Amino acid sequence: MHNKTIAELAKGLRSGEFSSVELTTAFLGRIKQHSSLNSYITVTEDLALQAAEAADARLAKGDAELLTGIPVAQKDIFCTEGVKTTCGSKILDNFIAPYNATVVDKFNNAGAVMLGKLNMDEFAMGSSNETSYYGVVRNPWDTNTVPGGSSGGTAAAVAARLAVCATGTDTGGSIRQPAALCGITGLKPTYGRVSRYGMIAYASSLDQGGPMTRSAEDAAIMLQTMAGFDEKDSTSVDLPVPDYRAGLNNSLEGLKIGLPKEFFGEGLNSDVATALEAAINEYRKLGAQVTEISMPTLKLAIPAYYVIAPAECSANLSRFDGVRFGYRCENPADLTDLYTRSRGEGFGKEVKRRILMGTYALSAGYYDAYYIKAQKIRRLISEDFKRALSEVDVIMGPVTPSTAFGIGEKIGNPIEMYLSDIYTIAINLAGVPAMSVPAGFANGMPVGLQIIGNYFAEDRLLNIAHQYQQVTDWHQQAPKGFE
């Protein structure tokens, strides 16, 4: 059952081949069996079984939706009412969310069954899931390697079949990079497409939630539930949501693909490059025309991002002060001591590093030189994307410079870790949607192909990914021991 797609499971639930309670019980069993991956922070077994019973009743009544009765999981960045919501941090270790994120409400309304909350880098700051207070997550393809981050728990859980599909969030690559390293499909939607309400903020002008699944068709089904205007999110975009499955089977004849030469130069592992070339050749066979393009501002994405994201993080994380919720230090001497020690004891090292960086970049005398300069570069980067996407339909490239690296290999060198986000970060600055699609293996480890589209062209990206998945089976392969 655990290898079936959402559409197959929906069919099985309707034909009576199995019930949602049986399906949910099977997944809960797998989660226990593979707990050494550490992909879940909280497993909500009782709530899941209750939701499965309700889903079975709804299926029997005949008013079910596609996700009704399907076992899903939420990245622990999404607030879940009555359920611990940690964001991977000690400072929220005792935080029982008093309300649901809009995304969580949408899954509940669709009748999806939540299995639990997934591990992640602390406050979504990290590229390896090693900054989580709850410990490192292991990549099911090789448990000595990282699953990527920050949605590392999600990627590992979906790849290991410990959930049918799950949510992720992406501020600088946090859906696409772990999806690539764990061999699954991940979609970062256009900024503003999915509500951020109740999704704990890291860098508000970049954060975006999205689906992480095994196939593009599953991603289309999930996004259908997640997307849409939300008046509770002040930056949500009020545009109609198309039917994401309607165009999946459209032909790719005449599709114009641009390959930025800046994406294929020095720094890209040659085995990864070989896998990507083969994937692009598949697209040629499907009728696409491939041209080389140039996006000269891409090289400035990392410096601009590491000003903007920490600046917004330092402002957002000021709410964790030990006063209204979350961790409070013991015996504070005075109010300043309460703030300083609660934050000092509650946050981990990477989060502190970014708060310090952001505080500095926003401080008097440096604001123009860093923050405003970075925002100007951000505009030039987005103009580069607009220009490129007026010449080609989509841009393709790598997601990561290499396959999954070893646990402990890069955590001691933060700058080197930041540089590994080179292919994903510019997309968040521009706000365009992008996907990571399984595109083969290099030395036995998964490789992801990145597909970047124009604003609100999620339907086109899903179509392009789905067509590739009709002629390849990379997305169906399971790590050994998890088949």
Add this chain to the structure above:
Amino acid sequence: MSLTADDVKKIAHLARLGIEEQDVASYAKDLSGMLDLMTRMSDLDTDGVEPMAHPMDQVQRLRADAVTEQDNREKFQAIAPQVEAGLYLVPKVIE
């Protein structure tokens, strides 16, 4: 560009963020490394470019001045570290 231990302590104070004395040197090194990365931004001429805050250049929506939220005080205070009589308690601020 490099930051000293004193710079780091000053920034940590601005952020009301406790850091361990033994970690100050490594923060100074990491932040200096990040600032080095950022100096690359000056390679690009950005005169006359409008700073970008939102990818769609969307402005803040306005809404009617009507009550939309329910009173959730009890629910929110139930998860607070210390409350009394509906108030959040902190160490004494005024002598």
